[in-house]
């Protein structure tokens with residue numbers, strides 16, 4: 001029973017609000033509906049009523065009240081059918097989620113992520129050399145190359161595997177198969193099950209893609225085990241590496257003292273390969289777009305990079321001093337958050353169950369949102385992150401403008417609680433957020449140190465790719481080496497610290 005009617009468009013019999021959304025770009029539709037119906041509205045999709053939230057007051061409530069937890073639904077629910085034990089798609093109460101999260105948390109501490117700096121720089125160097133050799137007149141497909149960069153980085157740092165995407169014109173088959181599979185999941189999540197059952201060709205393709213990505217990861221796992229069994233007991237033991245793979249293969253969960261099963265390892269290899277690249281590539285692509293469009297911020301960033309790094313190699317210690325770059329990244333995450341939504345629902349708490357409390361998961365058990373709108377246990381509340389981040393009551397009348405100055409550490413500390421949620425919430429918050437930020441800082445610092453950028457089409461208007469994560473569509477730039485950058489010594493200059501280079505010149 002609703003306490004006060006929740007706004008929303010009237011639906012149709014059987015199909016509900018299916019006609020109110022563009023299935024190829026659902027989040028853009030949700031944002032437009034938020035503009036029309038306000039910070040809370042309701043849609044009937046896939047046979048259930050879903051709530052959509054987009055201001056910090058409602059979002060704060062669902063992010064802080066203990067009744068709410070992550071809801072595995074929609075496309076994530078479809079993902080759970082093929083990755084039942086992946087960190088992203090498993091239920092919080094599931095034993096395998098807790099085991100994997102505790103096993104992997106130590107891989108994502110700031111110290112361990114810093115130790116991945118050389119590998120991040122290695123992959124960045126491949127991008128830089130490619131763009132330098134293309135020359136200043138070749139249009140660069142930004143999203144495609146950022147996808148190559150982030151995929152290769154997560155594969156190398158997390159799984160000690162080189163995808164070598166910069167040496168191929170086509171995207172890696174893993175990305176193509178997973179992308180196709182996920183598009184199908186999104187379509188499935190918004191239409192009735194009987195309709196999906198009739199899509200024989202799409203269903204066969206889905207199974208083929210699923211088999212391909214599982215076999216691919218099983219092969220990588222088998223190869224790693226083979227290498228470990230062959231290696232001598234030496235200093236370079238693979239099992240001493242501090243990466244996701246090694247933790248999954250060797251660490252014991254501190255609570256259950258158990259190791260992860262192979263099927264859990266494979267589910268999480270797929271999860272990390274996907275979640276670890278698709279979002280960060282969007283972040284880097286949007287960063288480039290916003291900076292090229294905002295020349296004041298562009299200049300300020302390049303000045304910071306020149307004064308902190310100079311012309312020598314970037315080191316991990318430089319990263320702590322690039323505060324304006326960090327603000328640019330946060331401002332990009334605010335305006336164009338690559339992960340566009342997350343879903344929560346009121347859940348029966350484990351404590352309640354253990355104490356035998358009579359908490360019924362049926363439509364009679366309701367909570368009130370904002371003290372006015374009813375939400376039942378098991379019903380989805382979806383946070384529309386880009387709308388939340390453009391809330392004018394928080395970010396001001398210029399909320400749609402790119403202004404990194406509003407995202408300095410001091411200013412962010414003063415933002416209302418839960419008004420900035422690019423990495424999700426609570427125990428289900430993104431495990432890779434610090435990894436993503438460090439990777440983006442390494443790449444952006446080197447790119448703006450070495451290149452000047454211009455849009456190929458100066459009138460380009462931002463468009464979004466129809467995919468789960470937000471990415472620019474059709475964004476092409478020209479990359480020109482900056483005046484004092486020498487293409488012949490570029491490779492060396494990316495790695496040789498400035499001091500060493502200087503002293504070598506003096507020695508000569």
Ligand code: HEM
Nearest residue numbers: 087088275276279280283339342423424428430431432436
């Ligand atoms: C800019 C980059 C990134 C953004 C914006 C982002 C965003 C998010 C968000 C919003 C969630 C929560 C989703 C939900 O509640 O349904 C999440 C979860 C997750 N992310 Fe990220 N992510 C990024 C990068 C990464 C990277 C680099 C990795 C891996 C190294 C990663 C791995 C994961 C995993 C495994 C989860 C599930 C965690 C759990 O539920 O325990 N993400 N991410």
